[in-house]
Amino acid sequence: MKKSLFLLIILTLCASFFVSCGNTDAPYEIDAEKVYIDKVENLEDYVFVDNQKSNATAIMARDLIKYISEATGTQIKSVAAFKNNDYEILVGHTNRKESTDALEALKYYDFTIRRVNNKIVIQGGSEESLMEAIKLFKAQFVDAGAKALYLPKDFTYKHEYLGNDLTVDGVDIKEFKILNKTCFEEAEIAEKLRRTFDFELEVVTEESEGEHYIILDASSYVYEDYSITVENGNIHLYGSGRSIDGAIEAFSREFLKKLGENKALKSSDKLEGKIEKPELYTKEQLMSVLTKVYEDKDHIIIGEQSRGTSACIEYAIEIFEAATGEKPGIIGIDLQTFGMGILAQPEPYTISNIICDAVDYVANGGILTFSAHWENPSGNYPDEDNRYRGVLGYDNTKAGYEKAFTDLLTPGTEYNKKWMEEIDREIEFFLALKANGVPAVWRPLHEANSNWFWFSTTQAGNTLDASYIKNIWYYIYDYFAEKGIDNLLWCFAPNYSSNTEDIPGQTKMSTTYLYPGDKYCDIVGVDWYTQGNLELMDEGGYLQLTDASKKPGALTEFGATGTATNEEGRADPELYSSINVLRDLNMLRDDGYSFIYLMTWGGSWSFAQMGFGEEFMADEMTLGQADVKALFDALK
DSSP: OHHHHHHHHHHHHHHHHHHHHOOOSSOOOOOGGGOOEEEOTTGGGOEEEEOOSSHHHHHHHHHHHHHHHHHHTOOOEEEETTSOOSSEEEESSOSSHHHHHHHHTOOTTOEEEEEETTEEEEEESSHHHHHHHHHHHHHHTEETTTTEEEEESEEEEOOOOTTTTOEETTEEGGGOEEEEESSOOHHHHHHHTTTTOSSOOOEESSOOTTOOEEEEEOOOSOSSEEEEEEETTEEEEEEOTTHHHHHHHHIIIIIHHHHOTTSEEOTTOEEEEEOOOOOOOOHHHHHHHHHHHHHOTTOEEEEEEOOOSTTHHHHHHHHHHHHHSSOOSEEEEESSTTTTOGGGOOOHHHHHHHHHHHHHHHHTTOEEEEEOOOOOTTOOOSSGGGTTOSOSSSOOSHHHHHHHHHHHTSTTSHHHHHHHHHHHHHHHHHHHHHHTTOOEEEOTTTTTTSSSSTTOSEETTEEOOHHHHHHHHHHHHHHHHHTTOOSEEEEEOOBOOSOTTOOTTSSOOOTTTTOOOGGGOSEEEEEEEEOSSOHHHHHOHHHHHHHHHOOOEEEEEEEEOGGGBOTTSOBOTTTSOHHHHHHHHHHHHHTTOOOSEEEEETGGGSHHHHOOHHHHHHSTTEEOHHHHHHHHHTTO
16 A cells, blocks of 8 residues: 555655745656665664764754654664664765765755665755755655655656756857856855756856856845846846845746746846845934943943954954954944945945845844044045044144145035045945944044044144034034934044143143034043053043033043053053953942943954953953843843
8 A cells, every 4th residue: 555655656746846846847757667665674674874974964864864763663773884784774975885876976956765775875966955855755755654664766856957958138048157246256156056057157257248147246235135137138146245145046946937937038037035134223222222331330341343344344253252252242343444445445245245244243232333544635644554644734834724624624625525435435334234224333533632643633733623623523414414324323432631621732632622512422432542550540531521421431442552562562461461451440440430332443452462351251241242132132
């Protein structure tokens, strides 16, 4: 009875299987006269050969063996690969000849289920096809009711590659090349398209006239959307750094199944879709968490300023986690010289990847803060490595500097046009974050109470009236609002300063000298580079700012400097370590100080350089990404 039933199943199996899988156009035909299904009478003699080369394969294989044992009531033992046995079950990669012979005959989507003498062989041309083989085996050949195992003498699944005979606007697909506008390596692209083509297509990064392309374009700033279109004789797969995978998957399955069944694509053929996008917290929830942490003197969020470019978020997480054992609760990204270099990015997919990384980081509880070391629009910088320094203009008088700052904010002037190129690219980026639901902290004009940036209030010893720098803040604020950017919390962050009386001509003015007013910022902070002497407490600038503004405050940049660093100017755990940071934070807390977060400047001043990062983050005071996520989750 069982044998007859399975003969019928085999005859109809592929039709139902292919419909659910969606991988072929027509069922695979089996000659019923050549198909034999026998009951395995001596199942108790079989062993499972445990010799997996892949963790995924090993998990699938052991799951199958467990399933067989439970369904048949026969315990299938696992044995080491070096032991020879008369009766064996071989799943996936093993060192047995029966496994390797089966694999050699299989392409990516092929699989086989067969009995070779006393060996039961289940093999796939890839992990994906092996998984399908195991699903089929469990569903059709294991009879839990009869507590028995039935096997075909020989069964091979043949996959038909839909793209093999395709034409696009009359052009054979084999004449196409793959135009790579993604971060994928060539080998990655070949692997991703293996389910579609049984042949190799050349991968190029530049377009040539007269050629035809499958264009993989990951330049979209929208995390979840993707599309597939046929345009101008090309196939265009478009998505973000995340959804481009969804586009490739849909192309290999849904698109060609629906539109390519006649093997001919034409212009106007189109498919749109979405991948799943994670849930994010809101700007209001972000402000709530920042306020909560500030009001709790016993805790502080810890993070780091990234020094990476195209993978700045990923890089910051990797470095911080390696040094501390935890992911950072906050990551700082400079939009210009010390970070993304947003104006100089030639490839849109680079920005797309950063946006996607931002979505994923925020979805997991991380907080993002952005700054900008703008290039001196007058060109009056000391060298190419310090384009953000120098003074604005060339008239070395106070009146000359005042005119230069007036010109900066006058539309149409040389300085304004140059500077606005950067501002407009930042607008584009922040609007993309907004479109994806990402809130962030924006910290423009950082340390502007100093004399070392072109936008500093003191220019070559000439201290300008605070209004000149405040007006830059108002200009940016109003321009952002005009463009619809409302997903940012504005952070006013001067350098800490002992010049509390605002005596002109000094290296730094007070922390409140340039304060733009309560309407124009949400939080405040100071950049503090310490020699290990608790300067913040002695010089009073931080409390002067928080008391005057009544805003939550943070240590917006932090690191060791001077005598707390080695001869190379790097943080040194023998001079000032993460344990010293913890000591200073506890002393500040005991003296009434409170902070939202502390963010080290990456590279030479990072926790990786200071050492003892794991001990630092293990303390109850310090909060990493998982801790911050718990705070956001508590708001739900």
